[in-house]
Amino acid sequence: MPRHITLTVAEAREAGPGIRHLTLRDPDGWPLPKVRPGAHLDLQVPGLGGRSYSLCGDPLVADAWEVAVKLEPQSRGGSAWVHGLEQGATVEAAMPRCTFPLAAEATRHVMIAGGIGVTPFLAMAPVLERQGADWHLHVLYRAGQPCPQALAPWIAAGRVTCHDSTRARRPDLAALLGAHMPGLQAYCCGPLAMLEGFEAATAAWPEGSARIEHFTPPPLPSDPSARPYRLELARSGVSDEVEAGGSLLAALRALGAKVDASCEGGICGACEIRWLEGEPVHRDLILTPERRKTHLMACVAQCASDRLVVEL
Amino acid sequence: MPTEISWTGQVEHLHITARAFLPMQPQQQIKLIAGEGIEGDRYRIGVEQGFYSEKPEEGRQVTLFEAEVLETILRDYKIELLPVEHRRNITTRGVPLNWLVGKRFHIGECLVEATRLSVPCRHIEEILEKQVFNSMVHRSGLNCRILEGGTVRIGDSIRPA
Ligand code: FES
Numbered sequence: 001m002p003r004h005i006t007l008t009v010a011e012a013r014e015a016g017p018g019i020r021h022l023t024l025r026d027p028d029g030w031p032l033p034k035v036r037p038g039a040h041l042d043l044q045v046p047g048l049g050g051r052s053y054s055l056c057g058d059p060l061v062a063d064a065w066e067v068a069v070k071l072e073p074q075s076r077g078g079s080a081w082v083h084g085l086e087q088g089a090t091v092e093a094a095m096p097r098c099t100f101p102l103a104a105e106a107t108r109h110v111m112i113a114g115g116i117g118v119t120p121f122l123a124m125a126p127v128l129e130r131q132g133a134d135w136h137l138h139v140l141y142r143a144g145q146p147c148p149q150a151l152a153p154w155i156a157a158g159r160v161t162c163h164d165s166t167r168a169r170r171p172d173l174a175a176l177l178g179a180h181m182p183g184l185q186a187y188c189c190g191p192l193a194m195l196e197g198f199e200a201a202t203a204a205w206p207e208g209s210a211r212i213e214h215f216t217p218p219p220l221p222s223d224p225s226a227r228p229y230r231l232e233l234a235r236s237g238v239s240d241e242v243e244a245g246g247s248l249l250a251a252l253r254a255l256g257a258k259v260d261a262s263c264e265g266g267i268c269g270a271c272e273i274r275w276l277e278g279e280p281v282h283r284d285l286i287l288t289p290e291r292r293k294t295h296l297m298a299c300v301a302q303c304a305s306d307r308l309v310v311e312l
Numbered sequence: 313m314p315t316e317i318s319w320t321g322q323v324e325h326l327h328i329t330a331r332a333f334l335p336m337q338p339q340q341q342i343k344l345i346a347g348e349g350i351e352g353d354r355y356r357i358g359v360e361q362g363f364y365s366e367k368p369e370e371g372r373q374v375t376l377f378e379a380e381v382l383e384t385i386l387r388d389y390k391i392e393l394l395p396v397e398h399r400r401n402i403t404t405r406g407v408p409l410n411w412l413v414g415k416r417f418h419i420g421e422c423l424v425e426a427t428r429l430s431v432p433c434r435h436i437e438e439i440l441e442k443q444v445f446n447s448m449v450h451r452s453g454l455n456c457r458i459l460e461g462g463t464v465r466i467g468d469s470i471r472p473a
Contacts, residue, residue, distance in 0.1 A: 005333045030334050033439060062335075095333060095438055 004044060004092040005032075010064065012087050017144035019116060020083045021068045023057075024091065031062040037124040038100035038213070041067060042262045042270055043082070044092040050262030050270055051078030054119035054189070054213070055096060056150065058126040065096070068147050070116040094260060097269045099286045100189070100213040102127065107183030109135040112176060112198060114190020115146050120213055121189070122150050125159065135159065138176050140190070142166055174201040180209060189213040217265020220283060220300060229303040233257060233312045234276055242303070249298040257312045259298055266300035273298050278308035321406030321470040323419065324379050325395040328353040333439070336396050344422045346461040349373040350401060370457065371427030374419075375400040377453035378409050389447040397440055400430065400453045407470050409454040416459065420468030423460035430455050 007024040015021035024041075026032060037059050042050035057066030069082040085091065100120050102109070109128060111121045121137050128135045137160045145151060145162060154160040163171050173194075177186055180202070186209065188198035195212050202210035226245040233239065233255055242251045249271055252259050262270040266284030275296050281304050284297035296310075327336035332354050342350050349356030355372055377400035385393050395403045402419065412426040432448035 005331075026331070026334060028330065030330055031337070033333060033335055036441070095435075097438070098441070 004094060007065070007091050007093055009085050009087055009089040009091065012085055012089075015068050015150070016146040016148055018071045019068050019146055020071070020085075021056075021066065021147070022082065022085060024065045024067070024093075025063055027090070029063055032065060033095060034062070035059050035065070035096045035123075036098040037102055037127045038120045039096040039098035039123070040100075040120070040268065041065060041096045042094040042260075042268065043067070043078070044094070045078045045081045048077050048081070050094060050260060050268075051081075052262050052268045052270075053082075054100075054123070056119040056122040056147065059123055060126065060130075068116065068119050068122075068150075070146070094262075094270060099267065099269050100187070100211060103185040103208075103211070105183075106185035107134065108181075109133060109185050109187065110177055111135070111137040111187045112173060112190070112194070113137060113139045113146075113188075114194040115141045117188075117190035117194075117213070117215065118146050118151070119189075121187070122147060124187075125154055129159075136161070138163060138171070140165065140170065140194070173197045177201055180205040184209065186210040187212070189215070191215065192218060214263075214265075214267045214285065217263050217267045217285075220265070223281070223283075223302060225304075226281075226302050227304070229278070229305065230307045231255070231303075232277075232307060232309045234309050235312055242308075245302070247299070248296075248301050248303075248308075252298055252310070252312065259312070261299050264299045266297050269297070271298040272296070274311035276309045276311055278303055279305040280308060317408065317411065319406060319408055319472070321404050323402055323464060323466055323468045323470060324405045325403035326464065326466055327396055327399075327401055327403075329399075330354060336399055338396060341463050341465040342401065343463055344374060344419075344424075344458045344461045346458045347373070349458070353401065372430075372455040373458045374402065374424060374456050375430055375453055376402045376404050376407070376409055376456065377430075378407065378451070379403050379405045381448075381451045381453075384451075385444070385447045389444075391442055391444050391447060393440075393442065393444055393447075397436075397442075398448075398453065399436065402464065404470055410451065412454060416473040417470060418473055419470050420464045421460075421462035422458065422464060423473060424456040424458050426454050426456050428455055429453070 008027045010025045011023040040052045040054045042052050045051050053067040056068050069079050071083050072079045118139050140163045142165045228244045231242050238255050260270045262268045280296045281302040283300040326339040326342050329336045377398045416425045430453040432452040
């Protein structure tokens with residue numbers, strides 16, 4: 001159900017090449033909901049819908065949220081809108097969600113960021129530091145450091161290593177990560193090519209010991225086994241046929257259901273709904289096996305049975 | 313079968329919030345305004361919070377929740393739900409809220425009438441990141457109308473009218 005929080009842009013400034021940093025507050029300065037490090041905020045872009053940006057401020061700061069957004073000429077329009085926001089502007093957002101959490105049980109955290117992918121780690125850094133955790137962040141970039149102001153104290157403290165690929169060869173991810181050891185947790189946020197490199201470098205690691213956060217959803221392969229099915233909305237009692245490979249999200253909306261969406265690629269969590277009957281084919285990148293027993297991501301899910309009943 | 317049970321209880325915690333999605337704020341005392349709601353709270357009638365779908369309504373001027381339910385949720389579901397998290401205004405002890413629908417009772421110097429049981433909202437799981445919805449079904453507190461306003465303080469007695 002789309003429900004939004006209204007926020008005011010309390011400060012807008014540059015934070016590295018092509019990057020705009022916003023500080024968002026409640027219009028009357030009330031404390032905002034608690035967030036976990038690694039959480040993202042879906043800003044509602046007028047005419048476009050939700051766009052996810054990682055929160056990059058210290059989660060302990062209760063009355064402000066921070067995002068840093070890189071202008072992407074190829075993007076779907078969200079970054080250009082953010083870059084046009086000035087101090088005093090009003091924005092709407094959905095509740096922050098965390099699909100990229102810290103591993104509580106880890107004894108050492110190694111993080112790799114590509115460019116503006118540094119943002120979730122800027123929120124994790126103060127949390128790890130307060131816990132007295134053993135952690136290190138590698139920031140890889142070309143043409144200027146992202147968020148230099150926020151990184152400076154961590155660089156000075158020896159927690160962050162910067163790798164500028166215009167000056168030296170891009171480091172090998174496997175070399176940065178080293179071999180897996182018990183208690184080691186790795187994280188990566190950056191462009192798709194970097195995530196693929198990271199996944200290759202950690203392919204032999206134990207399950208769950210290497211986490212990734214996507215900027216943009218990877219393209220979904222078309223599914224040759226996709227089949228048509230009947231979609232039923234349990235609460236409103238309406239139903240319709242969904243054609244093979246058709247969008248469940250679109251079908252739900254056509255039936256009058258209000259479902260939020262942002263990435264439309266199974267990575268942000270905005271379109272999560274409960275399902276009651278049928279055999280969903282999940283295809284998202286975020287739900288745990290446990291959660292899949294009751295929930296699905298409507299933007300990417302399909303159905304392997306004749307009927308799919310959802311709680312709407 | 314007895315038609316009335318006898319009980320008296322008290323106010324254990326007080327919380328309000330100015331907006332539906334912001335954290336509840338603990339208070340030492342709150343001001344109930346007859347026919348409207350609580351000063352500063354999101355559900356006060358006449359104070360438009362147009363952005364939100366949680367609109368003020370006649371029968372929900374003040375909301376109550378049992379401290380005992382928090383304890384049973386911890387016992388039965390191993391989920392720690394804090395007084396600040398259930399999103400009702402008054403956390404009570406010793407008051408059988410589920411029995412009081414349609415009844416009038418005093419909270420300190422105020423008089424309220426219970427309109428209906430509160431229902432939990434799935435949204436609470438998202439806010440708290442705790443899977444607490446199922447544990448709150450049928451014991452999610454009570455909505456009331458304010459007949460006589462005044463100040464409610466922590467420790468005030470709650471008793472049948
Ligand atoms: S819209 Fe992002 S997961 Fe579906």
